[in-house]
Amino acid sequence: MAKRIDVSGLSAYYGTFRAIDDISMTIEPRSVTAFIGPSGCGKSTFLRTLNRMHEVVPGARVEGKVLLDDENLYGSGVDPVSVRRTVGMVFQRPNPFPTMSIYDNVAAGLRLNGIRKKGELDSIVEKSLKGANLWNEVKDRLNKPGSGLSGGQQQRLCIARAIAVEPQVLLMDEPCSALDPISTLAIEDLIGELKTQFTIVIVTHNMQQAARVSDRTAFFNLAAVGQPGKLIEIDETERIFSNPTVQATEDYISGRFG
Amino acid sequence: MTTTAPPPTAPPQKTRTVTRPGDRIFSGLSRGSGIFLLVVMAAIAIFLTYRAVQAISKDHGNFLTTFEWNASLNPPVFGVAVLAYGTVVSSIIAMLIAVPIAVGIALFITHYAPRRLGGPIAYVIDLLAAVPSIVYGLWGALFLVPHLRGLNLWLDKYFGWTYIFHKQDPNSAPRSLFTVGILLAIMILPIITNVSREVIRQVPRMHEEAALALGATRWEVIRLSVLPFARSGIISASMLGLGRALGETMAVATVLSASPQLSGHILDPLGGTFSQNIVAKFGEADEFGRDALIASGLVLFIITLLVNGAARIIIQRRKEYSGANA
Ligand SMILES: Nc1ncnc2c1ncn2[C@@H]1O[C@H](COP(=O)(O)OP(=O)(O)O)[C@@H](O)[C@H]1O
Ligand SMILES: [Mg+2]
Numbered sequence: 001m002a003k004r005i006d007v008s009g010l011s012a013y014y015g016t017f018r019a020i021d022d023i024s025m026t027i028e029p030r031s032v033t034a035f036i037g038p039s040g041c042g043k044s045t046f047l048r049t050l051n052r053m054h055e056v057v058p059g060a061r062v063e064g065k066v067l068l069d070d071e072n073l074y075g076s077g078v079d080p081v082s083v084r085r086t087v088g089m090v091f092q093r094p095n096p097f098p099t100m101s102i103y104d105n106v107a108a109g110l111r112l113n114g115i116r117k118k119g120e121l122d123s124i125v126e127k128s129l130k131g132a133n134l135w136n137e138v139k140d141r142l143n144k145p146g147s148g149l150s151g152g153q154q155q156r157l158c159i160a161r162a163i164a165v166e167p168q169v170l171l172m173d174e175p176c177s178a179l180d181p182i183s184t185l186a187i188e189d190l191i192g193e194l195k196t197q198f199t200i201v202i203v204t205h206n207m208q209q210a211a212r213v214s215d216r217t218a219f220f221n222l223a224a225v226g227q228p229g230k231l232i233e234i235d236e237t238e239r240i241f242s243n244p245t246v247q248a249t250e251d252y253i254s255g256r257f258g
Numbered sequence: 259m260t261t262t263a264p265p266p267t268a269p270p271q272k273t274r275t276v277t278r279p280g281d282r283i284f285s286g287l288s289r290g291s292g293i294f295l296l297v298v299m300a301a302i303a304i305f306l307t308y309r310a311v312q313a314i315s316k317d318h319g320n321f322l323t324t325f326e327w328n329a330s331l332n333p334p335v336f337g338v339a340v341l342a343y344g345t346v347v348s349s350i351i352a353m354l355i356a357v358p359i360a361v362g363i364a365l366f367i368t369h370y371a372p373r374r375l376g377g378p379i380a381y382v383i384d385l386l387a388a389v390p391s392i393v394y395g396l397w398g399a400l401f402l403v404p405h406l407r408g409l410n411l412w413l414d415k416y417f418g419w420t421y422i423f424h425k426q427d428p429n430s431a432p433r434s435l436f437t438v439g440i441l442l443a444i445m446i447l448p449i450i451t452n453v454s455r456e457v458i459r460q461v462p463r464m465h466e467e468a469a470l471a472l473g474a475t476r477w478e479v480i481r482l483s484v485l486p487f488a489r490s491g492i493i494s495a496s497m498l499g500l501g502r503a504l505g506e507t508m509a510v511a512t513v514l515s516a517s518p519q520l521s522g523h524i525l526d527p528l529g530g531t532f533s534q535n536i537v538a539k540f541g542e543a544d545e546f547g548r549d550a551l552i553a554s555g556l557v558l559f560i561i562t563l564l565v566n567g568a569a570r571i572i573i574q575r576r577k578e579y580s581g582a583n584a
């Protein structure tokens with residue numbers, strides 16, 4: 001249920017603007033990979049190329065290859081809709097469907113996949129909410145709207161919604177940046193549990209968070225505003241934080257950064 | 259420096275917030291005009307109700323159930339049954355046709371059409387919303403009525419068994435409530451489309467991305483994110499259109515062949531509506547006749563209020579689930 005991601009020579013554009021340039025990396029299954037780097041260096045853009053969400057922006061396009069095990073996500077005849085069903089995503093701001101109940105939020109992806117039997121839905125919804133450490137808090141109000149939960153709970157609801165369809169990979173774009181420290185810890189714990197089942201990629205602004213949750217860390221940087229972002233290095237997280245190969249990484253991590 | 263401690267038992271002072279003269283003038287002006295408006299409206303309502311009651315009290319028929327409108331007879335016999343029925347039925351037909359098409363066009367413009375096409379379409383529909391209703395009325399009478407003959411025959415032939423589409427005299431002119439409904443649908447389509455389009459544009463990108471990231475197709479995004487979020491706005495847009503349909507005069511008057519009969523067969527060329535009846539009778543009415551027409555206008559007003567109230571309840575009932583608290 002978890003797959004390796006192999007990116008090679010990937011560039012992404014918004015119209016004519018090249019936001020990221022020639023990125024190659026390998027992401028191991030059942031691991032957590034963190035993306036760090038200054039704002040605007042293309043972390044979100046790169047993350048969104050991994051489930052073909054980049055191209056939903058008008059005028060946006062991608063060059064290069066992303067292999068999920070051996071299948072090229074950008075191969076001809078690959079349906080982006082089915083890619084997104086295998087590569088789940090959690091966003092920066094919690095975005096449960098505001099008009100749906102907690103239950104329906106989790107069941108939404110399942111219903112898209114044609115699962116309609118009540119019993120089956122019930123058990124997957126419960127399993128996913130337990131998987132997202134939210135079950136105990138919401139089990140008595142599954143039919144209440146998801147938008148009535150706190151921010152941290154909403155984000156865990158979004159995680160439950162994403163893992164309900166059993167994706168191969170789970171992408172998270174700064175999932176804690178809108179949350180308080182306690183909710184943040186809850187989600188970090190959750191990431192530790194989820195990595196036994198999923199390949200996880202997380203963008204974070206918080207260096208301690210990257211150090212706490214990830215196995216490997218990728219550092220992105222850009223030469224100047226208006227220039228494309230580049231992958232500077234990717235390595236074991238311990239290594240990146242103790243003894244990085246590139247000077248720019250060390251500068252960024254130690255806070256000596258322009 | 260001497261400090262005088264405030265007495266501990268001092269009564270809690272009313273805090274006075276500082277207001278600037280500009281604020282005071284503006285708030286006075288706006289309050290004044292608000293009150294003025296309310297007073298004017300109350301005066302109009304009292305005047306109309308008074309005249310209406312005068313007329314109804316001399317009515318020798320039952321004002322609510324009488325079919326014909328003979329206010330000039332002695333004794334006068336008039337009622338709103340046919341008018342209320344015709345107004346409501348033609349408006350329902352108009353809504354049934356216009357709302358799905360309008361929402362479809364709005365979705366097409368916002369989610370399907372390439373930008374080069376969506377802009378011009380939206381612009382043309384904006385223009386259509388500004389066409390005066392008499393133009394629609396003339397177009398309806400000169401073009402729509404003759405061209406609906408075939409559709410009428412077809413409906414009667416294949417759907418006559420539904421009772422609704424049965425036509426008593428298949429060869430009578432298609433100057434029926436059904437035709438009025440179609441014309442009204444065309445008239446209210448632009449306004450419903452435009453307001454729906456704006457509401458649909460307001461749907462936050464992040465809600466659509468939530469659906470996309472789950473592997474939703476374009477239509478599934480619309481179903482999961484767009485329509486639920488835009489729902490109350492679309493209802494409001496439809497109410498705007500319905501308000502126009504209920505009160506529409508010229509288009510109905512030019513198309514409908516009015517007669518004081520009430521029929522469940524919507525293709526039959528008979529019936530009437532409130533505003534059509536008012537226009538038809540007002541010119542030759544004496545003072546009493548006018549009071550009677552005012553009474554019918556009040557009934558239309560009440561129907562409009564009821565419809566709006568119902569819409570409000572529908573919107574309110576799902577407030578907890580609305581996008582507003584997301
Ligand atoms: N929708 C968009 N349209 C055009 N440019 C964009 C869009 N989103 C991001 N960009 C640009 O792409 C670059 C990378 O942005 P992003 O991937 O959001 O960076 P990060 O997530 O690392 O802060 C930035 O220069 C940003 O201005
Ligand atoms: Mg970002």
